[in-house]
Amino acid sequence: MNSLILRTATPLLSGLMLLFSIYVLLRGHNEPGGGFIGGLIGASAFAVYAIAEGLAAARRALVVPPITIAGTGLLLAALSGVISILFGDPFLTGQWWFPSFAPDMKLASTVVLFDVGVYLVVVGAIAGIAFALQGRE
Amino acid sequence: MSDMAAWLLVWPVAIPLIGSALAIALWGRPNAQSAIGLIAITLQLVASLALLGHVWTNGPIAMSMGGWPAPFGIALAADTLGAGLTVAASAVALAILVYGLADTNIEQRRAGIIPLLLALMMGVAGAFLTADIFNLYVWFEVTLISSFGLMVLGGRREQLDGAVKYAFLNLLATTLLLIAIALLYGMTGTLSMADLSGKVANLPDDAPVETIALLFLVSLGMKSALFPLHFWLPAAYHTPLPTVSAIFAALLTKVGVYSLLRVFMIVFPDGGEIAREAMVWIAVATMIVGALGALAEADIRRVISYTVMSGVGVMVGGLAIGTELALIGTTFYIIHSIIVSAALFMAAGMVARAGGGTRIGDLAGLYKGAPFIAVAFLISGLSLAGVPPLAGFWPKVYLVQAGLQAGEYAIVAGVLASGFLTLILVGRIFALVFWREATDGARVTAADTASTSSANDSTLLKSALGALAALTFVIGVYSVPVVDMSSRAAAELLAPEAYIEAVFQSPAQTAAADTDSAEAPR
Numbered sequence: 001m002n003s004l005i006l007r008t009a010t011p012l013l014s015g016l017m018l019l020f021s022i023y024v025l026l027r028g029h030n031e032p033g034g035g036f037i038g039g040l041i042g043a044s045a046f047a048v049y050a051i052a053e054g055l056a057a058a059r060r061a062l063v064v065p066p067i068t069i070a071g072t073g074l075l076l077a078a079l080s081g082v083i084s085i086l087f088g089d090p091f092l093t094g095q096w097w098f099p100s101f102a103p104d105m106k107l108a109s110t111v112v113l114f115d116v117g118v119y120l121v122v123v124g125a126i127a128g129i130a131f132a133l134q135g136r137e
Numbered sequence: 138m139s140d141m142a143a144w145l146l147v148w149p150v151a152i153p154l155i156g157s158a159l160a161i162a163l164w165g166r167p168n169a170q171s172a173i174g175l176i177a178i179t180l181q182l183v184a185s186l187a188l189l190g191h192v193w194t195n196g197p198i199a200m201s202m203g204g205w206p207a208p209f210g211i212a213l214a215a216d217t218l219g220a221g222l223t224v225a226a227s228a229v230a231l232a233i234l235v236y237g238l239a240d241t242n243i244e245q246r247r248a249g250i251i252p253l254l255l256a257l258m259m260g261v262a263g264a265f266l267t268a269d270i271f272n273l274y275v276w277f278e279v280t281l282i283s284s285f286g287l288m289v290l291g292g293r294r295e296q297l298d299g300a301v302k303y304a305f306l307n308l309l310a311t312t313l314l315l316i317a318i319a320l321l322y323g324m325t326g327t328l329s330m331a332d333l334s335g336k337v338a339n340l341p342d343d344a345p346v347e348t349i350a351l352l353f354l355v356s357l358g359m360k361s362a363l364f365p366l367h368f369w370l371p372a373a374y375h376t377p378l379p380t381v382s383a384i385f386a387a388l389l390t391k392v393g394v395y396s397l398l399r400v401f402m403i404v405f406p407d408g409g410e411i412a413r414e415a416m417v418w419i420a421v422a423t424m425i426v427g428a429l430g431a432l433a434e435a436d437i438r439r440v441i442s443y444t445v446m447s448g449v450g451v452m453v454g455g456l457a458i459g460t461e462l463a464l465i466g467t468t469f470y471i472i473h474s475i476i477v478s479a480a481l482f483m484a485a486g487m488v489a490r491a492g493g494g495t496r497i498g499d500l501a502g503l504y505k506g507a508p509f510i511a512v513a514f515l516i517s518g519l520s521l522a523g524v525p526p527l528a529g530f531w532p533k534v535y536l537v538q539a540g541l542q543a544g545e546y547a548i549v550a551g552v553l554a555s556g557f558l559t560l561i562l563v564g565r566i567f568a569l570v571f572w573r574e575a576t577d578g579a580r581v582t583a584a585d586t587a588s589t590s591s592a593n594d595s596t597l598l599k600s601a602l603g604a605l606a607a608l609t610f611v612i613g614v615y616s617v618p619v620v621d622m623s624s625r626a627a628a629e630l631l632a633p634e635a636y637i638e639a640v641f642q643s644p645a646q647t648a649a650a651d652t653d654s655a656e657a658p659r
Contacts (some may be wrong), residue, residue, distance in 0.1 A: 075159060
């Protein structure tokens with residue numbers, strides 16, 4: 001889209017959106033938020049970028065194809081459930097790690113890994129759909 | 138139950154999930170995806186065999202994901218029926234995958250057949266192994282979404298037409314299923330099938346149990362292609378790639394029938410009288426309409442589609458009779474039908490390669506050029522019709538005997554009549570397509586499948602079809618293992634105490650062991 005305002009604002013805006021999406025992803029660990037909503041925000045960042053700068057630029061910004069991101073996310077989510085086999089727990093049981101140097105850190109867990117997987121699935125899938133809807137290059 | 142046993146339940150679902158995720162991540166690399174597909178389905182088969190072995194020696198097992206105790210957590214559970222069907226499904230899926238690798242070209246594989254197939258297998262295994270009725274709905278959705286994708290691979294006009302009918306009716310069915318589940322949940326406050334089993338029986342007299350049972354019958358009946366909600370199946374099954382048709386015919390309707398068995402044997406062991414009464418006539422109508430519909434068709438794949446539907450009638454007929462003998466017949470028939478439906482669609486795909494089409498009138502004299510397909514088709518077809526000593530004979534013996542004992546003569550007549558009609562159908566296709574002397578009017582191709590594909594592909598196609606045809610023969614001649622398994626499955630369905638106990642017991646141990654880790658600070 002050839003709009004000076006959009007093109008000026010977009011780099012700033014999409015960068016902020018990506019940052020915010022990760023904030024929402026991590027916030028979702030204990031409060032409203034999470035991988036799904038974070039992923040939607042992240043995918044919107046790329047969609048906005050694609051509208052302003054064109055599909056080719058957006059694909060370059062994403063580095064890998066969207067579907068690869070989605071697949072990797074699905075893999076992460078699946079593996080986060082399997083990790084508990086190492087600890088003798090049932091499938092999908094949350095495993096936590098509290099390192100001695102940061103005993104208050106609550107993010108080193110398979111639960112977060114699962115959420116990151118969901119985040120990547122949503123970013124990959126929605127960005128892929130958004131790119132496809134914007135047409136072929 | 139040990140923790141390792143709990144993992145046995147997870148692997149048949151988790152392996153195709155991981156495989157599918159890997160294959161999606163490697164999008165656009167068909168060769169890597171094919172390797173992943175083969176490995177994943179083989180591992181799934183091994184895992185489900187291990188599960189069946191465990192269930193066979195130790196009785197039904199269950200595990201709850203994340204260690205949340207029943208009835209709050211979502212549990213997976215396997216009895217002989219669930220584990221046995223998972224084995225049958227993954228074994229046939231392996232044959233279909235081998236067939237598919239030879240039958241599809243690189244472009245079709247690039248479009249994502251492997252990740253979709255693995256997702257479908259995850260959904261099927263999940264449906265067979267879940268102990269939670271809402272989770273069952275979720276697995277239905279998983280199979281539905283992946284089957285949409287598979288159905289439109291190739292992107293021809295008629296494929297989209299079939300897919301739209303299929304998608305619309307199946308979405309309608311899932312919505313009805315969801316409504317039925319929601320009503321059940323509203324009345325009982327639980328979704329665990331084991332928990333429901335007791336609670337539905339104790340509902341007050343004015344509870345709409347009959348309505349819910351009917352809703353389940355309609356929604357699951359639509360998914361299994363029961364008359365009069367069957368019309369999406371013959372409209373859709375002949376359009377996709379042969380590989381896709383084979384896996385659809387082998388598995389999709391069976392998931393519906395399996396769910397009917399679960400719902401009517403575990404959730405509504407009593408009650409649902411109207412639904413049961415209706416089921417008798419629906420089953421008979423499905424058998425006959427399916428067979429008659431097949432008679433009217435002129436395309437091999439359409440004929441087979443209708444026979445798949447006719448087979449669904451036979452399976453549900455056993456459930457409608459509901460005695461132990463009948464359930465043995467139903468279980469055996471499901472396994473037999475998984476194998477034979479796949480084999481017939483594979484054979485049809487190979488006929489299309491060898492003869493250039495699937496219209497019966499256009500084909501002739503294929504026996505000369507392609508004797509292997511002819512023999513494999515004849516074996517599978519006769520097995521479908523129920524000719525001894527092939528596998529299709531035994532379940533019909535059980536069903537007829539059960540029907541006579543229970544006085545359900547309509548079902549007996551339906552099974553026999555549909556078997557007879559199927560025999561005519563198979564005979565007609567064999568006589569016209571393979572046996573008939575080729576005349577000028579009919580298209581002839583004297584070459585075997587090798588004419589349109591490399592010798593290597595042809596071997597793969599033949600070995601996949603041959604394996605399934607041989608399997609239906611071997612099961613027919615040496616039916617003891619399958620009969621034993623079906624007997625155990627039927628006994629467990631009629632007395633689901635062990636299954637229910639397994640669901641309630643499994644988390645108790647893990648919950649106790651997990652209190653430490655579950656208390657992890659938030």
